Amino acid sequence: MAVYTEVTDDALRKFAQNLDLGEVLSCKGIAEGVENSNFQLVTEKSTYILTLYEKRVDPKDLPFFLGLLEHLEAKGVACPKPIRSPNGEMIHTLSGKPAAVVTFLSGMWPKRIQMHHVSELGTALAHMHVAGADFGLSRKNTLSVQGWRPILDACKGRADEVIKGVTEELEQDLDDLESLWPHDLPTGIIHADLFPDNVFFRGEKLSGLIDFYFACNDLLAYDIAVCLNAWCFELDGSFNVTKAKKMLRAYGKVRPLSAAEIEALPLLARGAAMRFLLTRLYDWLNTPEGALVTPKDPRKYLQKLRFHRGLEGPGAYGL
Amino acid sequence: MAVYTEVTDDALRKFAQNLDLGEVLSCKGIAEGVENSNFQLVTEKSTYILTLYEKRVDPKDLPFFLGLLEHLEAKGVACPKPIRSPNGEMIHTLSGKPAAVVTFLSGMWPKRIQMHHVSELGTALAHMHVAGADFGLSRKNTLSVQGWRPILDACKGRADEVIKGVTEELEQDLDDLESLWPHDLPTGIIHADLFPDNVFFRGEKLSGLIDFYFACNDLLAYDIAVCLNAWCFELDGSFNVTKAKKMLRAYGKVRPLSAAEIEALPLLARGAAMRFLLTRLYDWLNTPEGALVTPKDPRKYLQKLRFHRGLEGPGAYGL
Numbered sequence: 001m002a003v004y005t006e007v008t009d010d011a012l013r014k015f016a017q018n019l020d021l022g023e024v025l026s027c028k029g030i031a032e033g034v035e036n037s038n039f040q041l042v043t044e045k046s047t048y049i050l051t052l053y054e055k056r057v058d059p060k061d062l063p064f065f066l067g068l069l070e071h072l073e074a075k076g077v078a079c080p081k082p083i084r085s086p087n088g089e090m091i092h093t094l095s096g097k098p099a100a101v102v103t104f105l106s107g108m109w110p111k112r113i114q115m116h117h118v119s120e121l122g123t124a125l126a127h128m129h130v131a132g133a134d135f136g137l138s139r140k141n142t143l144s145v146q147g148w149r150p151i152l153d154a155c156k157g158r159a160d161e162v163i164k165g166v167t168e169e170l171e172q173d174l175d176d177l178e179s180l181w182p183h184d185l186p187t188g189i190i191h192a193d194l195f196p197d198n199v200f201f202r203g204e205k206l207s208g209l210i211d212f213y214f215a216c217n218d219l220l221a222y223d224i225a226v227c228l229n230a231w232c233f234e235l236d237g238s239f240n241v242t243k244a245k246k247m248l249r250a251y252g253k254v255r256p257l258s259a260a261e262i263e264a265l266p267l268l269a270r271g272a273a274m275r276f277l278l279t280r281l282y283d284w285l286n287t288p289e290g291a292l293v294t295p296k297d298p299r300k301y302l303q304k305l306r307f308h309r310g311l312e313g314p315g316a317y318g319l
Numbered sequence: 320m321a322v323y324t325e326v327t328d329d330a331l332r333k334f335a336q337n338l339d340l341g342e343v344l345s346c347k348g349i350a351e352g353v354e355n356s357n358f359q360l361v362t363e364k365s366t367y368i369l370t371l372y373e374k375r376v377d378p379k380d381l382p383f384f385l386g387l388l389e390h391l392e393a394k395g396v397a398c399p400k401p402i403r404s405p406n407g408e409m410i411h412t413l414s415g416k417p418a419a420v421v422t423f424l425s426g427m428w429p430k431r432i433q434m435h436h437v438s439e440l441g442t443a444l445a446h447m448h449v450a451g452a453d454f455g456l457s458r459k460n461t462l463s464v465q466g467w468r469p470i471l472d473a474c475k476g477r478a479d480e481v482i483k484g485v486t487e488e489l490e491q492d493l494d495d496l497e498s499l500w501p502h503d504l505p506t507g508i509i510h511a512d513l514f515p516d517n518v519f520f521r522g523e524k525l526s527g528l529i530d531f532y533f534a535c536n537d538l539l540a541y542d543i544a545v546c547l548n549a550w551c552f553e554l555d556g557s558f559n560v561t562k563a564k565k566m567l568r569a570y571g572k573v574r575p576l577s578a579a580e581i582e583a584l585p586l587l588a589r590g591a592a593m594r595f596l597l598t599r600l601y602d603w604l605n606t607p608e609g610a611l612v613t614p615k616d617p618r619k620y621l622q623k624l625r626f627h628r629g630l631e632g633p634g635a636y637g638l
Contacts, residue, residue: 008431009431025425025426028350030350030359032348040349111329112328202342202344
């Protein structure tokens with residue numbers, strides 16, 4: 001939950017006027033997004049999300065993030081569309097911060113994942129990968145395999161406070177991941193953080209993908225691996241192979257996976273588990289008590305990592 | 320900013336169905352209201368505010384608060400209207416908490432108070448007082464004069480950490496207030512917390528009064544005194560007599576003040592300053608570091624109290 005910057009009514013009125021949005025009817029800070037200040041902005045014309053970018057988003061990345069949304073939306077992906085000013089700008093300024101206004105997507109994110117969710121997700125993910133193929137800008141994935149060891153190193157000495165013996169266990173995993181990580185699979189634009197709270201549904205239909213602030217260029221199958229972890233484990237930690245199968249089948253109907261991609265899935269899923277385990281571990285160790293944001297428990301992701309490590313092949317995903 | 324309780328999509332869907340609100344299009348936690356969890360709920364039919372009542376609101380008070388809104392709205396006051404279920408209930412249950420759904424009011428609260436704001440406010444406050452006259456329920460003001468000394472006592476020993484010598488100064492004020500407090504002025508339903516962030520405007524017109532969770536029965540002129548403090552001081556601490564005059568004149572056109580009410584205003588305004596000074600002082604001393612809510616600086620209200628204490632009569636308010 002996050003509103004870090006106050007916006008005055010006068011400033012907002014002028015801002016909306018400059019963007020030709022009509023009279024402002026309301027603007028309420030919303031308790032979503034940890035990195036930025038977000039507002040649900042209602043004007044005479046429509047409803048929008050207004051975002052003020054705080055420290056954790058690098059302004060240099062904004063042309064990529066906003067350009068990507070515009071590109072994907074134009075290709076039919078259900079994602080927010082940035083509003084350009086009359087002179088063509090997508091990055092505006094409000095209360096001294098870089099700001100963007102995007103169209104509002106209706107829908108709610110699913111708190112309990114059911115079968116129809118994962119098949120809709122697979123389809124939408126594949127469509128997004130296809131639609132991103134001809135996007136002109138690129139952004140490196142700073143949280144891919146080469147970025148993991150520095151995070152573990154930054155936790156060192158203290159990671160074992162959270163989970164006994166975890167440093168040694170993860171160092172061995174990192175050795176494997178670094179030496180075996182594939183470099184010849186299809187690449188493109190990936191979302192890289194497509195958890196259920198970033199996917200909206202209306203009834204049984206997917207109605208929107210949001211929060212592209214980790215989007216980057218990387219292995220497309222790695223995005224699938226992130227989703228296997230985020231959508232196909234049950235609350236008790238068990239892996240639901242039926243959900244995985246449904247998701248992968250739906251994906252494959254839009255963008256068929258190569259044999260090499262399928263073969264690599266267990267390693268990619270182990271890597272995806274490592275990525276979220278490490279950032280959660282780091283946040284767990286570095287969040288002051290009483291902070292605004294409750295850090296997520298890293299232990300769940302260790303379970304997922306161990307599951308994928310123990311597999312003999314992609315058959316465990318129903319393929 | 321506050322969302323203390325998570326609401327699942329399934330539960331919300333059923334809840335909206337039971338209230339006959341149509342399909343839920345979105346539901347976002349909003350960063351407003353310290354006491355409860357608030358959501359901006361958009362359905363096929365309309366936009367609403369959904370509130371889950373957390374610990375600090377006594378469920379026994381809900382029939383008063385919600386009944387009052389319904390009563391005032393029916394009389395033409397621009398305030399939220401509670402949605403009743405088909406069997407007539409205004410207090411619902413969601414995620415195990417008492418819950419209410421009220422109509423959404425458009426508008427923004429003014430961050431910089433201008434002349435048109437205070438005259439609109441005066442008119443609306445008087446209309447609210449008149450409209451409340453025949454409301455059937457009542458609620459005691461636990462934060463009126465008899466409730467102040469216990470708060471100062473609870474701060475004792477530590478109040479001087481915030482402002483040197485303040486305990487002695489306020490004890491003398493309390494002596495005055497307790498002995499001089501009027502008991503024969505017109506009473507009725509008051510809002511008791513009508514700060515600018517509880518008053519919405521569209522352009523120059525007042526479009527809504529919100530947050531009635533301090534509403535109670537008390538001296539009507541005390542509500543005016545709260546507004547004198549909240550709306551008529553400038554950022555530098557100076558009192559803007561032109562704003563006070565505008566507000567009081569606009570109020571008087573709808574509900575003329577008696578000579579006794581006018582005479583009592585300096586004492587009531589001193590009391591109103593005491594009430595907010597004390598609760599802010601208490602919160603300042605009792606908010607843990609790093610808490611979600613930043614406590615408000617009590618010092619401003621000491622300035623206001625001293626201003627009213629120093630007056631020779633209500634002429635200082637432009638009357």
